[in-house]
Amino acid sequence: MRVVVGMTGASGIQIGLKILDVLSKRGDNIDLILSKPALRILQLETDMFPEDVVEKATFVWDDYDMDAPIASGSCRFDSVVVVPCSMKTLGEIASGISQTLISRVADVCLKERRKLVLVPRETPLNVIHLENMLKVAKAGAIVLPACPAYYTRPRTVEDCIDFIAGRVLDMLGVKHSLYTSWEELREDELRED
Ligand SMILES: Cc1cc2nc3c(=O)[nH]c(=O)nc-3n(C[C@H](O)[C@H](O)[C@H](O)COP(=O)(O)O)c2cc1C
Numbered sequence: 602m603r604v605v606v607g608m609t610g611a612s613g614i615q616i617g618l619k620i621l622d623v624l625s626k627r628g629d630n631i632d633l634i635l636s637k638p639a640l641r642i643l644q645l646e647t648d649m650f651p652e653d654v655v656e657k658a659t660f661v662w663d664d665y666d667m668d669a670p671i672a673s674g675s676c677r678f679d680s681v682v683v684v685p686c687s688m689k690t691l692g693e694i695a696s697g698i699s700q701t702l703i704s705r706v707a708d709v710c711l712k713e714r715r716k717l718v719l720v721p722r723e724t725p726l727n728v729i730h731l732e733n734m735l736k737v738a739k740a741g742a743i744v745l746p747a748c749p750a751y752y753t754r755p756r757t758v759e760d761c762i763d764f765i766a767g768r769v770l771d772m773l774g775v776k777h778s779l780y781t782s783w784e785e786l787r788e789d790e791l792r793e794d
Contacts, residue, residue, distance in 0.1 A: 603630040603678040604773065605671055605710075606658070607703035610638020611685035611722040613747045614646050615758075618654065619766035620684060623777055625657040632671050632678060633658035634703050638687070664701045672705050680716035680773055681706050685747060688723050688730050694742070695733035711740050718772050720765065722747040743772050753781060 604624060608617040624631050633655060635643075640651055655661045662669040670676040683690060683703060690704055699705035710717040719742050723730060734744045745768055749761035760780075767779030781789075 602680075602773070602775075603632070605632040605634070605678050605681040605706050607634045607636070607664075607681065607683040607686075607690075607706065608639040608643075609636045609683060609685060609687040609690045609703060610642050611687040612642065612646065613685035613720070613722045613762075613765075614639060614642045615762045616720060616747060616765045616769070617682075617684040618647070618649070619762055619779070620682060620769055621654065621657045623766070623770060623775065623779070627775070630660075631658045632660045632662060632669075632706075634662045634664050634706070636664045636687075636690070636701060636703060642685075662702055664703055666702055667705065669702055672702060672709065674709050674713045676709075678706075678715070680718070681710040682718045682720070682769060682773070683707060684718070684720035684769060685722040686719045688721065688733070691719065691721055691730070691733050691737065694719070695736040707742070711737075711742065714741065716773070717742040718745055718769055719743070720745050720747050720769060745769060745772065752783065753786065 608614055693704035694707045699708045707717055738744050747765050749764045755761045763779040767777055770777045
């Protein structure tokens with residue numbers, strides 16, 4: 602599988618890092634794009650350096666490199682995940698303005714009818730954010746907000762990260778053991794009764 606992973610300057614870069622980790626361990630081909638604001642978030646939210654992140658990818662592209670092969674629909678990547686997705690990048694995708702490589706590959710993905718998963722992170726949401734989410738969903742994107750479930754009783758931030766990363770991987774059809782499904786939780790509960 603060839604997946605394009607775009608990370609933008611919204612909070613929650615750990616979710617993207619977890620997805621990168623799982624895909625690289627599986628041996629998938631990963632095209633990675635980190636926006637400039639994402640590098641600042643990486644510094645704020647983790648102890649990792651950009652070098653630690655890029656080593657997990659097969660190809661790494663600059664967010665302003667419109668010459669990159671993935672900027673074209675003729676490049677046969679399977680899907681694009683933008684995680685985390687800032688409201689700025691969401692707005693670009695919703696309006697079809699492809700000023701960065703991340704918004705361009707998302708645009709390509711929609712026009713080629715391939716899978717696009719966006720993981721927005723903002724709170725509270727204004728009407729513009731909500732309208733943009735509706736617009737991209739109508740255009741075929743999967744909008745998967747960085748909202749963990751609580752019935753799994755997450756104990757750590759890592760648990761919350763794993764839940765969202767796991768749901769994104771579910772959308773890509775990737776098997777993982779990042780969270781316990783409701784079905785499994787229910788079976789455990791019934792066994793205890
Ligand atoms: C510490 C910090 C946290 C931020 N968190 C968010 C966020 O959760 N959601 C969001 O939409 N923007 C957030 N931003 C703002 C984006 O980084 C900013 O809009 C940026 O232009 C996004 O550009 P990009 O989408 O090209 O990465 C944050 C900025 C900083 C410095």
